[in-house]
Amino acid sequence: MRGDPGFEDIKLPLASGSRRIHGSVARDLGVAILAGRYAPGDVLPGEIEFSEQLKVSRTAYREAIRILSAKGLVESRPRTGTRVTQRSRWNLLDPDILAWAFEAEPSETFIRDLFELRMIVEPAAAALAAERRSGLDISRMGHALEEMGRYGLATEIGRAADQAFHNTILEAARNGPLMALSSSIAAAVTWTTIFKQRRSALPRDPMPDHRILYEAIVAGDVEGARAAMTELVRLALADTELSLKA
Amino acid sequence: MRGDPGFEDIKLPLASGSRRIHGSVARDLGVAILAGRYAPGDVLPGEIEFSEQLKVSRTAYREAIRILSAKGLVESRPRTGTRVTQRSRWNLLDPDILAWAFEAEPSETFIRDLFELRMIVEPAAAALAAERRSGLDISRMGHALEEMGRYGLATEIGRAADQAFHNTILEAARNGPLMALSSSIAAAVTWTTIFKQRRSALPRDPMPDHRILYEAIVAGDVEGARAAMTELVRLALADTELSLKA
DNA sequence: TTCAGCTCTTTACTCATACAAATAACTTAG
């Protein structure tokens, strides 16, 4: 339990890593599906058989399936059983699904797609943030930036500050759905960063680019913020690709 | 054996029509939450009391809660009960949540936010599609466009064609997460269109703009596609705002 | 043959009940 060797349940254990059985089963099956161990079209074993195999009650198993179904991963019908749905119906932006995908060693294509989406969304969000940011937003971003500079991305605190920085920007954009999208991507970015750190030290100091972005948003410079964020994402992608190759 | 690898059964999505009890309860509660009948922070009645009140078994009720929990709407813990989470944790881009939101008479702000997101994502997707479209994509788009012109947006077939047109564009962008985002938005757009049609006839012929977009994508004109889609979304927003005011 | 309609059988779905685990609130020792 506490002596857990991996960096599994970091903080906020209630997000999805809760120790409740239905959550664990959902996570395990979700990871298995995302990893391709169960392919779209495959039908899972029957409730009774599979729940016995997993050593859990049918109740817990069914609740797990309900979770996966809510995220679009599976579909259950009487007589035909529970089958994995086509990938196009998966909710790929669901925070849990993203987390599971990264637990299952995501494909390079997937990571590239995510960065492509970041490249579309985040500069636009930064532009909106430059328009709409409040004083509170600015102070929060400033604080996050400061912590980030102090601790660096190699530490837990530093990564949290980085996340808070980006999160505040997306909050400042004042757009609920965009914010939801951001949360998912932010989570994925966190995993990507960890993934990246796993293999090699960060090859570049990210602080200058963050500061440029921060200044642009503070100044209300819409196009400057857009450009700065574009650059930031581009560099993040470059770093990630480097570490993928390495 | 399964034959067509293309379009699956495009029957009515079982989204809301599901007769399964857990699905109905989840939908009802989801709509109630989206409508504000249960506010963030509110705690729902206990499982036993509430399930009796809803005239369903505790099992079915719990599976419904599991669904809502998977979408981030609620959070359950022993002793404290099940409470509605903060709006910032809701998965606002989940297809079901969008559907529920529109069932609950969405706020004007929400619709505007959605269009703002469309304005960010769809032009970029159109640009990517212009780069990456295949011959099959082109023929599908052409077919959809033709049907759309023949039947108009006032008919079910016409709207389906419109949806297929936009869907094909997003498929042509060759980006899984972007595609997932698109599906959600496309669904929401469909609802918006119906919502719009409810009040007044469509004040403008949308076909010319669609054709311009189509031609740009066929020609591989990236910037032209981006501009055309931008215009399309802008006009859709204008129309929607008009009908909201009316 | 071909196909509509009926039956059959498998599977998920629903229900009821009992018990376990977690934890906020309370109680008590220091």
Add this chain to the structure above:
DNA sequence: CTAAGTTATTTGTATGAGTAAAGAGCTGAA
């Protein structure tokens, strides 16, 4: 007044019985 332990309440898990849906197969007629 603080801290440790206890209690009570709520969700979580397990089990078994019975229901309903939907595909497979059979039957019979055109």
